Amino acid sequence: MNAFVELTDVSKKYGGAIALQPTDLDFARGKTTVLIGPSGCGKSTLLRLVIRLLDPDTGTIRFDGAAITPANISDLRRRIGYVIQDGGLFPHLTARKNILLMATHLKWPAEKMNQRLSELCTLTRFPESALGRYPLELSGGQRQRISLMRALMLSPELLLLDEPLGALDPLVRAALQKDLKEIFARLNQTAILVTHDLAEAAYLGDEIVLMGEGRVAQRGTLNDLRTRPASTFVTEFINAQRSLVAL
Amino acid sequence: MNADAASRSGGLSRDCGTEGLKRAVWKAPLLGLLITLVLSQPSLCSPDTVLIGSKKFTESYVLAEIAKRSLENAGLTTEHRAGMGGTIILWQALKGDQISVYPEYTGTIAEEILKSPEIDLAAMREELAKSGVGMTGELGFNNTYALVMRRAAAEQKAIRTISDLRSHPELKFGLTHEFLDRHDGWRPLTEKYQLAPPNLIGIDHGLGYAALGNGSIDVKDAYSTDAKVGENDLVVLEDDLQFFPQYKAVFLYRLSLPANAVAVLRGLEGQFDAKRMIRLNAEAERTKNYARAAALFFPDAGATASSSAGESFPDKLRRWTLRHLELAGLSLLLSILVGVPLGIAASRGGIIGQIILGITSAVQTIPSLALLALLVPLPFFGISVRTAIAALFLYGLLPIVRNTATGLQDIAHPLRESAVALGLEPSARLRKVYLPMASRSILGGIKTSAVINIGTATLAALIGAGGLGEPILSGLNLNDHITILQGAIPAAILALLVQWSFDLLDRLLIPKGLRL
Numbered sequence: 006m007n008a009f010v011e012l013t014d015v016s017k018k019y020g021g022a023i024a025l026q027p028t029d030l031d032f033a034r035g036k037t038t039v040l041i042g043p044s045g046c047g048k049s050t051l052l053r054l055v056i057r058l059l060d061p062d063t064g065t066i067r068f069d070g071a072a073i074t075p076a077n078i079s080d081l082r083r084r085i086g087y088v089i090q091d092g093g094l095f096p097h098l099t100a101r102k103n104i105l106l107m108a109t110h111l112k113w114p115a116e117k118m119n120q121r122l123s124e125l126c127t128l129t130r131f132p133e134s135a136l137g138r139y140p141l142e143l144s145g146g147q148r149q150r151i152s153l154m155r156a157l158m159l160s161p162e163l164l165l166l167d168e169p170l171g172a173l174d175p176l177v178r179a180a181l182q183k184d185l186k187e188i189f190a191r192l193n194q195t196a197i198l199v200t201h202d203l204a205e206a207a208y209l210g211d212e213i214v215l216m217g218e219g220r221v222a223q224r225g226t227l228n229d230l231r232t233r234p235a236s237t238f239v240t241e242f243i244n245a246q247r248s249l250v251a252l
Numbered sequence: 253m254n255a256d257a258a259s260r261s262g263g264l265s266r267d268c269g270t271e272g273l274k275r276a277v278w279k280a281p282l283l284g285l286l287i288t289l290v291l292s293q294p295s296l297c298s299p300d301t302v303l304i305g306s307k308k309f310t311e312s313y314v315l316a317e318i319a320k321r322s323l324e325n326a327g328l329t330t331e332h333r334a335g336m337g338g339t340i341i342l343w344q345a346l347k348g349d350q351i352s353v354y355p356e357y358t359g360t361i362a363e364e365i366l367k368s369p370e371i372d373l374a375a376m377r378e379e380l381a382k383s384g385v386g387m388t389g390e391l392g393f394n395n396t397y398a399l400v401m402r403r404a405a406a407e408q409k410a411i412r413t414i415s416d417l418r419s420h421p422e423l424k425f426g427l428t429h430e431f432l433d434r435h436d437g438w439r440p441l442t443e444k445y446q447l448a449p450p451n452l453i454g455i456d457h458g459l460g461y462a463a464l465g466n467g468s469i470d471v472k473d474a475y476s477t478d479a480k481v482g483e484n485d486l487v488v489l490e491d492d493l494q495f496f497p498q499y500k501a502v503f504l505y506r507l508s509l510p511a512n513a514v515a516v517l518r519g520l521e522g523q524f525d526a527k528r529m530i531r532l533n534a535e536a537e538r539t540k541n542y543a544r545a546a547a548l549f550f551p552d553a554g555a556t557a558s559s560s561a562g563e564s565f566p567d568k569l570r571r572w573t574l575r576h577l578e579l580a581g582l583s584l585l586l587s588i589l590v591g592v593p594l595g596i597a598a599s600r601g602g603i604i605g606q607i608i609l610g611i612t613s614a615v616q617t618i619p620s621l622a623l624l625a626l627l628v629p630l631p632f633f634g635i636s637v638r639t640a641i642a643a644l645f646l647y648g649l650l651p652i653v654r655n656t657a658t659g660l661q662d663i664a665h666p667l668r669e670s671a672v673a674l675g676l677e678p679s680a681r682l683r684k685v686y687l688p689m690a691s692r693s694i695l696g697g698i699k700t701s702a703v704i705n706i707g708t709a710t711l712a713a714l715i716g717a718g719g720l721g722e723p724i725l726s727g728l729n730l731n732d733h734i735t736i737l738q739g740a741i742p743a744a745i746l747a748l749l750v751q752w753s754f755d756l757l758d759r760l761l762i763p764k765g766l767r768l
Contacts, residue, residue, distance in 0.1 A: 097763035
């Protein structure tokens, strides 16, 4: 098994509320895995545990074979890209400076930075001429493209996306879904994407992990979930989404 | 009332003039220019200089000027730190060897300094010597407390003595804060005379005369050599129960003072009677020039004008303004250097954050004169520019600490997490992301702080640290509006300039992306 990220017995509580039950889960190299489920099912918590924005209460998370610890997380984060809903861009920096923030901090030579920036603009279909704008001067879709470029700048081995398209209108969303799929394929990117939209999950994910109430309900393809549901919850979730699409 | 009443009241009431100015100045500040100006300021004086202190009222100024002139005539170098506030500050400064001489009154020495009202002169001298302080013989006049009324009002109600006040509960009393608090002041007086007036307010000495003049108050404390008693057609109510102690003027000096200097001071013993002192006080208030009034004391009056007497208004204005900027600028710089890191620490919340915000808030509630009085006895501070800067620094902390903390706490959680997730280490997060994002709030705090400092810096004059508070205090003391305006108007202009400078600074320092 070629697991790139591996969770063993990982759990998390917020105060008394259980966000994630003790969970074992692995994510394959070069694949896009989608975490899906209703609000509060633990999918975002899981993602934030991987990049250590949260510390797990129990268990270990291994990244490329090595356990993630507070000591090595700073270095590991530079090998992980993280995109959140609405981009999380810093308003005081231009699009360019947002993207280059980490590379500048690591003192990359200017030439290397500019070259990488050009590649990313092409990859994400962002006009280079608009790089001087501030986040407030960009549309929601543009902000997500910048956020994606920022996450990809250091060529991370793992890309984490937490509802990256959640705040976009349907047309922009559809365009970005298409672009994301192409980018993941082109880069052979290992990615974990959180969404609550089953169509998006099916379109982008090589594999879907459906979560409910802090645990994994079932993993597999959309077809697996549909034809061989592991529980009534899985069926209900699929049907709920289907009826929404039917509307 | 004794001369001291004038001094301390002016301080504790924080001076109407000063408060007014503070309000006028409540829009302002800048930084780079201030620092440049500050660094260009020359130091004060050589170690051989005899430093003479005086309290914040006319007679003390005049006596100090006379001492200065006499010492200079004997070939000594002197400097007069005029109007350093009240008894406590002057006494601490003398004890701490920060000044060498100042004029004082025997009653004040007994009551306020030694706290033994019944002490005789010989014992007093002995007690003072324990603090390394000597006392000259009496200068010749008794400046005791008195209660005064408008002559017309007193005659109409047939009030001649303090006892007569008992049968007139309708009278309004306006008393200085020092007189209200003194051990030999208002409370024991009411006990002795069985007075219980229902209408009583505390008011600054200089303003009290104006209030008496326009009928806002009927009875006021004064002192027997006060020039205003004659000028304003007031009557001194007879102390028929002999309540007020003797307030004979003397000079207090460091025992370490050279013998020739002591001899000069002792040469002034017995040279003043009450009439002469009233005339000198009146001259000082009429001409607004203490040095000139002091010159009247000398037979060769006018032959050698004292240095400060010859200073032109533009020169004085320049000196006041530069010092004012020095005080406000240096203290602001310190407030920033200390306040921003404290604000960063406070922004993390928890007990440490609570403690930091708690302490800086508590400092803000200490009245400024009280803070000055607390700092003056400390070894490093004393009567100096340092003390004023330290006090202003403390007052400037809260807005900077609070705004820094709030600005950082207000950064949205997802943005904080984005900075963490990027892999920036904590110091880089702070420097490259959090502080720039909080810059508007932090600069707002610095601006508030600078405004407070420019306003509060007027109080530095109370401990002789100069600045635009100098003309304001002396104008208040002389009840001379022109002199007050000489400080207040430049301060207001300064405030506007500083305000504009800060608006410019905002454009430079707040990232454009935050101003969209």
